[in-house]
Amino acid sequence: MRTHDDEMPKVKLPSLQDVMDADPAGSRVPDPVHGALPPPVRRIVLDQPPTVATPAAPQTRAAGAGAAPTPGHGGVRHAGEPGPERMRLDALSVFYDDKAAVKSVDLSIRQGEVLALIGPSGCGKTTLLRTLNRLTELTASARREGRIALDDTDIDELEVTTLRRRVAMVFQQPNPFPMSIFDNVAYALREQSMKRPGKAVIAPHVHDALQRAGLWDEVKDDLDRPALRLSGGQQQRLCIARAIATRPEVLLMDEPCSALDPKSTEVIESLILELRKDLAIVIVTHNLQQAYRVGDHVAFMYLGDLVEYGAAEQVFGAPRAQRTRDYVGGAFG
Amino acid sequence: MATQIHQGPPPLPPHGGFGDGPRGSRKRGGESLSTWRYGDRVAYAMCWFCGIALCVIAGAIVLYMAARGLQYLNFTLLSTHPEAGLDQKKTGGFLDPIIGTVLLTIIGIAIATPIAVATAVWIVEYGRPAWLARLVESGIEVVAGTPDIVIAIFGLALFQQSLFAPLSLTADGGAVFGRSFLTAGAMMSLIALPMVFSATREGLQSVPALVREASYGLGKTKIATIRRVLLPSVRPNISTGMALGMGRICGDTAIVIVLLGATLRLESEGGIPGFNVLKGTGSTLTSYVYNNSPAGEGNAPQKAYAAAFVLLLIVVALNFTVDLIARRGSKTGLETGRLGA
Numbered sequence: 001m002r003t004h005d006d007e008m009p010k011v012k013l014p015s016l017q018d019v020m021d022a023d024p025a026g027s028r029v030p031d032p033v034h035g036a037l038p039p040p041v042r043r044i045v046l047d048q049p050p051t052v053a054t055p056a057a058p059q060t061r062a063a064g065a066g067a068a069p070t071p072g073h074g075g076v077r078h079a080g081e082p083g084p085e086r087m088r089l090d091a092l093s094v095f096y097d098d099k100a101a102v103k104s105v106d107l108s109i110r111q112g113e114v115l116a117l118i119g120p121s122g123c124g125k126t127t128l129l130r131t132l133n134r135l136t137e138l139t140a141s142a143r144r145e146g147r148i149a150l151d152d153t154d155i156d157e158l159e160v161t162t163l164r165r166r167v168a169m170v171f172q173q174p175n176p177f178p179m180s181i182f183d184n185v186a187y188a189l190r191e192q193s194m195k196r197p198g199k200a201v202i203a204p205h206v207h208d209a210l211q212r213a214g215l216w217d218e219v220k221d222d223l224d225r226p227a228l229r230l231s232g233g234q235q236q237r238l239c240i241a242r243a244i245a246t247r248p249e250v251l252l253m254d255e256p257c258s259a260l261d262p263k264s265t266e267v268i269e270s271l272i273l274e275l276r277k278d279l280a281i282v283i284v285t286h287n288l289q290q291a292y293r294v295g296d297h298v299a300f301m302y303l304g305d306l307v308e309y310g311a312a313e314q315v316f317g318a319p320r321a322q323r324t325r326d327y328v329g330g331a332f333g
Numbered sequence: 334m335a336t337q338i339h340q341g342p343p344p345l346p347p348h349g350g351f352g353d354g355p356r357g358s359r360k361r362g363g364e365s366l367s368t369w370r371y372g373d374r375v376a377y378a379m380c381w382f383c384g385i386a387l388c389v390i391a392g393a394i395v396l397y398m399a400a401r402g403l404q405y406l407n408f409t410l411l412s413t414h415p416e417a418g419l420d421q422k423k424t425g426g427f428l429d430p431i432i433g434t435v436l437l438t439i440i441g442i443a444i445a446t447p448i449a450v451a452t453a454v455w456i457v458e459y460g461r462p463a464w465l466a467r468l469v470e471s472g473i474e475v476v477a478g479t480p481d482i483v484i485a486i487f488g489l490a491l492f493q494q495s496l497f498a499p500l501s502l503t504a505d506g507g508a509v510f511g512r513s514f515l516t517a518g519a520m521m522s523l524i525a526l527p528m529v530f531s532a533t534r535e536g537l538q539s540v541p542a543l544v545r546e547a548s549y550g551l552g553k554t555k556i557a558t559i560r561r562v563l564l565p566s567v568r569p570n571i572s573t574g575m576a577l578g579m580g581r582i583c584g585d586t587a588i589v590i591v592l593l594g595a596t597l598r599l600e601s602e603g604g605i606p607g608f609n610v611l612k613g614t615g616s617t618l619t620s621y622v623y624n625n626s627p628a629g630e631g632n633a634p635q636k637a638y639a640a641a642f643v644l645l646l647i648v649v650a651l652n653f654t655v656d657l658i659a660r661r662g663s664k665t666g667l668e669t670g671r672l673g674a
């Protein structure tokens with residue numbers, strides 16, 4: 001289903017107009033509905049220089065896996081080749097009882113990029129996301145067909161606990177554990193071994209995770225406070241810290257900002273762009289502006305089908321399918 | 334989302350919602366009763382009256398017992414062993430029944446808690462096969478509804494089997510006595526078990542599914558989730574159930590009389606120090622009160638009142654603990670209502 005992954009001109013922050021002009025399919029019709037250009041809101045949360053002239057240092061990759069370090073992107077979208085493929089979905093279908101919620105989807109998820117999953121309510125986005133780390137297995141009626149590979153290994157061949165450490169999940173509702181802030185992250189870090197590492201061993205890692213989630217400065221003085229006393233946005237960042245603490249390769253986020261105010265949303269979006277350097281991110285969102293702001297690639301689903309997949313500029317600027325056009329049309333009007 | 338449990342009859346202070354949500358939304362100020370329909374006014378008056386009447390009854394019990402108890406209570410009573418005798422002045426105090434009450438309560442709750450918690454975890458977190466789970470729950474309901482005297486005589490029949498001989502005195506002829514702190518404690522645990530069970534079950538059920546998913550999503554096993562997330566977060570519930578169960582054990586008489594022997598003093602059995610007390614018989618404050626009341630053989634009503642007052646204090650203290658635990662439970666943050674928000 002994956003169509004061409006057209007890489008956009010890289011030197012300048014491309015305005016949507018540039019993108020559409022460069023669209024090889026040339027399918028743009030300047031009609032009044034979606035001819036209306038998205039405002040150049042892109043990167044609004046990222047203070048990045050408009051060029052990639054300065055070669056950024058190669059990023060350190062997360063958790064082993066032996067892949068070559070991705071060239072630094074300097075935070076500018078589509079600067080550089082796509083990272084190595086981390087996950088691959090082949091003809092993935094998911095059924096609840098006999099009702100198909102996801103229908104034969106092929107998709108690839110890459111290191112160092114954000115894949116935004118959009119589509120109307122009930123089209124199977126959450127289901128697809130939860131299938132990626134086998135959380136659907138908690139639902140008795142769910143059944144999966146097709147193959148999902150993580151670094152070329154079928155996820156069914158992995159221990160489910162290992163898989164979920166490598167493919168972490170952030171949920172729609174902030175769901176910290178009813179324990180202290182520190183323990184929330186420490187819990188994620190502690191292996192299931194008989195010997196539990198002590199606080200001193202684990203503290204630096206907790207610090208690191210909170211730092212990367214952009215929460216450290218706000219909570220460093222009361223790590224022993226119950227996590228449920230944090231604000232919604234802080235709770236969600238704590239959940240992100242918890243999820244990235246084990247240095248996963250893929251981070252799944254299911255509408256992570258839907259319960260948050262615009263300010264917290266902005267914080268989390270910039271966090272996503274920051275984290276993107278180290279891992280592959282799949283984010284489900286109903287907010288098309290958000291999908292455009294953070295997504296490198298966008299996948300549009302409709303009633304369980306993957307209708308369109310492409311670079312964000314292409315999907316929003318020049319959607320190929322009529323369904324996509326209907327859905328994203330007006331989003332930026 | 335507050336996880337307080339209203340279980341059984343103990344006269345809990347009416348703690349409504351631990352600071353979550355506006356306490357008494359008293360908007361009635363501007364509303365005049367005279368605008369109400371006649372029937373509503375009568376119903377309202379009845380409710381009001383019933384509430385007040387309950388308070389008065391509870392207050393009367395406590396005050397009467399306090400008045401009578403304090404009249405006769407003194408330190409010597411608390412610290413001397415009971416003696417057999419016809420003259421009230423020579424029958425000593427009730428140190429042994431106090432020890433007996435404490436000992437029996439500890440044994441009972443120590444047996445009940447792990448079983449109840451494990452069962453609740455199994456019911457809520459696994460619950461399969463469903464028919465078995467339902468059966469277990471009904472079983473616990475039956476136990477909860479069984480009169481203590483029935484549990485007591487069943488226990489006696491059970492523990493007089495030679496299989497259980499090590500738990501109590503065995504007579505020369507080989508007959509097993511069946512009465513000891515251990516056997517009484519085992520049956521007492523049945524009285525506390527339903528309280529701990531339902532408190533734990535309700536606690537677990539009130540933990541949102543989101544929290545479990547979060548844990549599984551981090552690659553944690555079910556066992557790890559239960560141990561590290563669920564049980565810690567229902568600890569206040571477990572404690573509440575335990576305190577309620579202990580209140581029930583303290584207040585029980587039938588099992589003490591049938592299974593503990595209701596002997597005047599602690600009678601040790603066997604040679605192993607510590608264990609000999611457990612294997613022996615004794616009495617509790619309830620049986621002491623009964624025996625010294627006009628209905629019993631001791632007939633020392635003053636001492637009965639004093640002992641009853643001490644018992645009441647213990648039970649009230651336990652209820653107070655329940656309240657305290659429940660309040661402290663809100664410090665985990667579970668009760669702030671943030672989870673769903």
Ligand SMILES: Nc1ncnc2c1ncn2[C@@H]1O[C@H](COP(=O)(O)OP(=O)(O)OP(=O)(O)O)[C@@H](O)[C@H]1O
Nearest residue numbers: 096101119120121122123124125126127128139141
């Ligand atoms: N546990 C379940 N049991 C049965 N059917 C389910 C279950 N979860 C989801 N479905 C069905 O699967 C379909 C896809 O649901 P899913 O939650 O993946 O949609 P979604 O795209 O995430 O929607 P939203 O944007 O509203 O979150 C829906 O038709 C839904 O009714």
Ligand SMILES: [Mg+2]
Nearest residue numbers: 125126127254
């Ligand atoms: Mg969803």
